[in-house]
Amino acid sequence: MSFLSAPLRFLISLTRLRIDQENASHDEENFDPSCVHQDYKEVAKKLPVFCVSSKAYQKMSGRLEHDEQVPGFTCLEETEIPALQRHALGIVHETRAVTCRFLSELDRFLTSLHLQIVQSGQPLKIADDLRENELQAVAQAVEKLKKVMTLEFRMHTALAGEEQRANSTLTLG
Secondary structure: OHHHHHHHHHHHHHHHHHHHHHHHHOOOOOOOOOOOOOOHHHHHHHOOOOOOOHHHHHHHOOOOOOOOOOOOOOOHHHHOHHHHHHHHHHHHHHHHHHHHHHHHHHHHHHHHHHHHHHHOOOOOOOOHHHHHHHHHHHHHHHHHHHHHHHHHHHHHHHHHHHHHHHHHHHHHO
16 A cells, blocks of 8 residues: 555645645735745655555454455555554654653753752842743743643544544444
8 A cells, every 4th residue: 555655645745735825825915926935845755644454454453353354465564554553652752752851951940940049048039130031931931831731632632532433443343
């Protein structure tokens, strides 16, 4: 099924180009149809596309004992389900790594701030400009954390929904 990946990548990148052009056309002052903001050929190359066969995967996994063998598949890997699973897990791991890095940076920042306050000898009399800078940095860090946590929550919700759909499909099939 890998022969379908290249045409699908092309179609998806073409659709993305059209959507970008449509969105840009709403900004009449700055709209220039000859101006391309992305290299859509590069987008197509990097786009992960999986042409999966869940029925073949389930049959080869021993779940559909009464169904006939799906022609064209000799091993589980050819169904592309394992590759899709690895890709989805990779996204989750990347998000968690970003979250962990952010939390580590936030911890270092707060520790540094605490040490500055304690070393000043006057913890309640931080210079106004320093205090304002630190408050802004904390506010930015909190906003960044909110974005990361929202993204992780969305991904978790989407994966949970897909897992639930897959489980219901398996129990119905």
